[in-house]
Amino acid sequence: xxxxxxxxxxxxxxxxxxxxxxxxxxxxxxxxxxxxxxxxxxxxxxxxxxxxxxxxxxxxxxxxxxxxxxxxxxxxxxxxxxxxxxxxxxxxxxxxxxxxxxxxxxxxxxxxxxxxxxxxxxxxxxxxxxxxxxxxxxxxxxxxxxxxxxxxxxxxxxxxxxxxxxxxxxxxxxxxxxxxxxxxxxxxxxxxxxxxxxxxxxxxxxxxxxxxxxxxxxxxxxxxxxxxxxxxxxxxxxxxxxxxxxxxxxxxxxxxxxxxxxxxxxxxxxxxxxxxxxxxxxxxxxxxxxxxxxxxxxxxxxxxxxxxxxxxxxxxxxxxxxxxxxxxxxxxxxxxxxxxxxxx
Numbered sequence: 001x002x003x004x005x006x007x008x009x010x011x012x013x014x015x016x017x018x019x020x021x022x023x024x025x026x027x028x029x030x031x032x033x034x035x036x037x038x039x040x041x042x043x044x045x046x047x048x049x050x051x052x053x054x055x056x057x058x059x060x061x062x063x064x065x066x067x068x069x070x071x072x073x074x075x076x077x078x079x080x081x082x083x084x085x086x087x088x089x090x091x092x093x094x095x096x097x098x099x100x101x102x103x104x105x106x107x108x109x110x111x112x113x114x115x116x117x118x119x120x121x122x123x124x125x126x127x128x129x130x131x132x133x134x135x136x137x138x139x140x141x142x143x144x145x146x147x148x149x150x151x152x153x154x155x156x157x158x159x160x161x162x163x164x165x166x167x168x169x170x171x172x173x174x175x176x177x178x179x180x181x182x183x184x185x186x187x188x189x190x191x192x193x194x195x196x197x198x199x200x201x202x203x204x205x206x207x208x209x210x211x212x213x214x215x216x217x218x219x220x221x222x223x224x225x226x227x228x229x230x231x232x233x234x235x236x237x238x239x240x241x242x243x244x245x246x247x248x249x250x251x252x253x254x255x256x257x258x259x260x261x262x263x264x265x266x267x268x269x270x271x272x273x274x275x276x277x278x279x280x281x282x283x284x285x286x287x288x289x290x291x292x293x294x295x296x297x298x299x300x301x302x303x304x305x306x307x308x309x310x311x312x313x314x315x316x317x318x319x320x321x322x323x324x325x326x327x328x329x330x331x332x333x334x335x336x337x338x339x340x341x342x343x344x
Contacts (some may be wrong), residue, residue: 005264006306049078074310076130100137130311157184207240209256228265
């Protein structure tokens with residue numbers, strides 16, 4: 001059996017977009033070489049999922065071309081609809097509301113995806129095959145449009161997480177609800193993006209460990225009186241993501257995936273989180289140093305049982321090795337279904 005794949009995905013975007021800036025800057029591009037060097041020291045090849053402002057940033061383009069030339073990583077696509085051309089206003093203030101791409105008309109969605117894909121191909125001189133949706137908002141229309149542009153793999157799914165209460169355009173229905181999506185890689189059908197298929201767009205979900213308490217007693221996290229206690233006993237979700245969890249939570253997520261026999265573990269972070277003040281989480285130089293200390297420990301652990309792959313390489317592994325559909329654990333609603341009738 002192949003080693004577990006370790007995939008590093010970076011949402012490569014402007015500085016501190018959480019603050020809804022009126023002018024988007026890209027100073028964080030100068031902080032990426034340190035992270036790249038750390039990855040290379042452990043034999044890992046990160047995937048830089050790149051959005052519009054970074055695709056036209058000379059510093060990042062030079063960096064990305066070097067990474068590709070040395071086969072030290074991959075460039076993929078990440079699309080923030082509110083500032084990615086063609087610009088078609090959807091709200092009274094798109095920079096403030098940051099609407100989801102799936103809230104735009106189909107024609108606008110297609111135009112934005114096509115332009116971003118062509119821009120990245122021109123800037124980096126190779127086909128772009130990997131993708132993550134901005135703000136994790138994904139649906140079947142989006143999946144079909146990616147396939148039209150020859151994408152092979154997506155990593156937008158955050159299993160167990162419901163974004164429907166996170167607003168985009170005012171009056172909209174919010175983000176995508178991934179509460180009952182698979183937590184392991186699967187080929188998806190645009191007509192039902194949570195349902196595994198035999199071929200199509202490969203979905204590689206972010207590694208998120210949902211606590212057993214959530215599965216067995218979800219009511220424990222609802223009443224405010226006991227929600228805090230339940231969270232301390234068993235955190236509701238542990239992400240393999242430094243912006244969501246510290247070292248302990250990231251290790252919990254990775255080891256939980258390993259215990260389930262996952263074919264890969266996927267780390268996600270934002271490029272701006274590698275720069276002091278580039279995110280709400282890592283505001284200072286000291287915070288960045290603590291982040292790198294945690295990443296050192298995490299990478300040391302994962303290097304003992306994982307092999308670093310890009311999303312493109314993982315797609316090749318999945319299509320050439322023809323892995324069997326994983327058998328779900330009893331009672332889980334987020335495992336892949338095994339019946340052939342259910343996958344067709």
